[in-house]
Amino acid sequence: MRRLLVKELAPNDNSKNQPYLSGSMEVTNILPVGEVYVDETPSGNRIMKALLPLDWLQPDGTSAPAPHAKLILYPQYPEVRFSGFLQNATNAPSSVMTTRVAGRLLFLGRTATHRIIAWAVGPDSRIAAEVRTLTDLEQIGVFRSVPLTGADAPSRLQLLSSLRRIHQQNWIMSKALRSDGRVVRCDSTNCVGYTLEAELGVSRNGVAEPDYLGWEVKASQVTDFTRIPASKAVTLFTPEPTGGYYCSAGIEGFVRKFGYPDKRGRPNRLNFGGVYRTDQRHPGTALTLRVRGFDAERRELTDAAGALALVSDSGETAAEWAFSALLSLWNRKHAKAAYVPAEVRAAPERQYRYGMIVQLGERTDFIRLMHAIACGKVYYDPGIKVERGTNDAPTSKRRSQFRVRFSDLAELYDSMTSVSVLSESAA
Numbered sequence: 206m207r208r209l210l211v212k213e214l215a216p217n218d219n220s221k222n223q224p225y226l227s228g229s230m231e232v233t234n235i236l237p238v239g240e241v242y243v244d245e246t247p248s249g250n251r252i253m254k255a256l257l258p259l260d261w262l263q264p265d266g267t268s269a270p271a272p273h274a275k276l277i278l279y280p281q282y283p284e285v286r287f288s289g290f291l292q293n294a295t296n297a298p299s300s301v302m303t304t305r306v307a308g309r310l311l312f313l314g315r316t317a318t319h320r321i322i323a324w325a326v327g328p329d330s331r332i333a334a335e336v337r338t339l340t341d342l343e344q345i346g347v348f349r350s351v352p353l354t355g356a357d358a359p360s361r362l363q364l365l366s367s368l369r370r371i372h373q374q375n376w377i378m379s380k381a382l383r384s385d386g387r388v389v390r391c392d393s394t395n396c397v398g399y400t401l402e403a404e405l406g407v408s409r410n411g412v413a414e415p416d417y418l419g420w421e422v423k424a425s426q427v428t429d430f431t432r433i434p435a436s437k438a439v440t441l442f443t444p445e446p447t448g449g450y451y452c453s454a455g456i457e458g459f460v461r462k463f464g465y466p467d468k469r470g471r472p473n474r475l476n477f478g479g480v481y482r483t484d485q486r487h488p489g490t491a492l493t494l495r496v497r498g499f500d501a502e503r504r505e506l507t508d509a510a511g512a513l514a515l516v517s518d519s520g521e522t523a524a525e526w527a528f529s530a531l532l533s534l535w536n537r538k539h540a541k542a543a544y545v546p547a548e549v550r551a552a553p554e555r556q557y558r559y560g561m562i563v564q565l566g567e568r569t570d571f572i573r574l575m576h577a578i579a580c581g582k583v584y585y586d587p588g589i590k591v592e593r594g595t596n597d598a599p600t601s602k603r604r605s606q607f608r609v610r611f612s613d614l615a616e617l618y619d620s621m622t623s624v625s626v627l628s629e630s631a632a
Contacts, residue, residue: 206322208315210235210348211336214325216305223277223286224311227346230278230532231570232285234540235346237319238276241529243510251509253278253529259290259313261297262324269295271323280506283572290323301325310336313348360418361565364543367417369626371404371559379555384408392555397547398424400557421542425611430546430560435612439544441583443606444526444534449514451524456601460591463490463523467590477589481515482581492516492523494585499528501579504572513578515585524605532571539574542566544614561625566618573617582613 218224226232233241239256246252255276260268273289291297301309308328313321326332342349371377381391381399386408391399399409401424405417423440427433446452451459464477479487481494498511506528514525546560577583588604615621 206314206353207317209351209353210313210315210345211342211351212311212313212348214307214309214311216307218309218311219305220291220299220303223288225284225347226276226287227285229283229570230285230536230572231346231568233276233278233532233536234568234570235348236276236313236321237315238533238536241278241533243527243529250281253280253509253532255533257287257290257321258319259321259323261294262322263296268322271297278509280509283505298325301327308333312351360420360541363418364420364422365563365624365626367405368543368545368559368563371401372561372626374404374558376550376556376558377404379557382406382408396555397426397549397557400424401545401547401559419541421538421540423542423544424547424557424559425544426549426557427546427560428548430548430562433546433611435610437611438586438608439611439614440586441607441609441617442534442538443604444531445603445605446524447527447530448512449522449524456589456603457591457599459523460589460601463492463517464589464591465489473593475591478587481585481587483579485581486518491518496575496579499575499579501576504576506572506575513585528571528575531574535569535571535574539566539569539617542569542618544611561627563624563626564614564621565624566614566621568619569617577609577613577616578607582616583607583609 212224212226214224233255237258239258241253241255243251244254255278257274257276259271259274261271263269271290271292271294273292275289277286277288279286291299291302302325306328309325310333311323311325313323315321336351339351342351377400379391379396379400380388380403381396382388382403388403401422402409405422407417425437425439427437450462454462460475460477464475467474467476477490479489481487481492483494483496486493492515495514495516497514498506498508500507509528511528512525513531515523517523544564544566546562547557550556574583584607586606586608588606589602591599591601593599609617
């Protein structure tokens with residue numbers, strides 16, 4: 206068990222009314238959730254749902270799945286509720302979860318395999334009495350965090366300890382860790398992140414999960430890591446479009462229609478690039494990034510089925526990213542993030558060294574991301590190309606990246622702190 210959370214249930218927190226878990230989408234950072242999808246209620250409202258990988262603890266110490274457990278995200282309120290947790294579940298605590306008795310406790314234990322082991326007790330139980338004696342528990346949203354005997358040191362301290370070790374190594378050969386455990390040379394210009402991940406024991410596998418102990422670790426190449434320019438671009442994530450011409454015609458058809466010949470004159474190559482900020486038409490491609498279903502002034506989703514869209518002057522959707530897909534990826538990877546500056550030297554061989562001062566971002570949610578996009582602080586900066594080789598077969602490169610200036614990173618997190626990996630608090 207990696208973390209144990211407890212929530213005191215109010216009278217309305219029952220199977221009929223659906224227990225309240227959050228007034229924002231922050232809870233999807235706290236709990237491991239499945240893919241988010243859009244559903245429509247009988248009244249015609251569109252809401253978001255996400256299956257929860259939840260098991261109920263059994264009397265013999267094993268666990269059994271609650272196959273219909275899910276989160277329901279009501280963007281119009283906004284709030285998140287817990288639903289379906291008793292349906293077809295073996296030995297679920299129905300007697301506790303169907304009543305309106307105040308003071309019941311719901312326990313959710315997060316495992317190393319990203320599942321939830323759950324149990325619930327009444328207010329007069331021995332466990333409830335013991336929890337009430339714990340008066341100094343860390344508050345995490347609507348939950349309190351119960352310390353576990355023999356638990357590892359906090360992940361923040363473990364992360365800083367590892368980054369201190371990497372910083373003190375000075376120059377490190379450029380490399381990447383493969384999924385089979387082999388370390389290989391890395392000679393491309395984007396190896397700064399792969400090298401850092403290899404030092405942390407993170408393989409280059411493309412899994413959409415945080416890199417290290419629940420932290421997304423981002424390395425950013427700079428000329429001097431003691432003075433990072435405010436305008437330095439940081440890549441946040443690279444989600445593939447979920448709709449539009451990009452998906453219906455394929456990447457080659459998309460680039461042929463909306464791209465342009467290589468600006469360096471390289472033959473047989475078409476590119477699609479540039480910076481796209483919300484509501485600003487790009488002169489090179491005549492496409493504009495639009496936000497559909499989000500009210501930036503009120504900071505709320507107005508349509509759960511909304512999307513970011515690249516739109517032509519005629520109104521055609523060239524590419525779009527559904528909110529549900531972006532939410533799944535953003536909250537899974539960016540609940541906690543560390544931004545690490547790095548310097549490079551190319552001769553005699555490519556090497557990197559990593560800075561002493563790192564930026565730690567904690568507690569984000571999808572609304573923060575959408576507001577930053579709507580305000581133009583997070584922007585789309587693709588690097589997509591199609592080339593035709595000597596055998597006349599086209600090859601393509603996909604890179605739909607969203608980026609932010611270094612000075613705007615704090616817009617995405619409730620807390621953004623600058624920490625020295627050599628400080629006593631990081632030791």
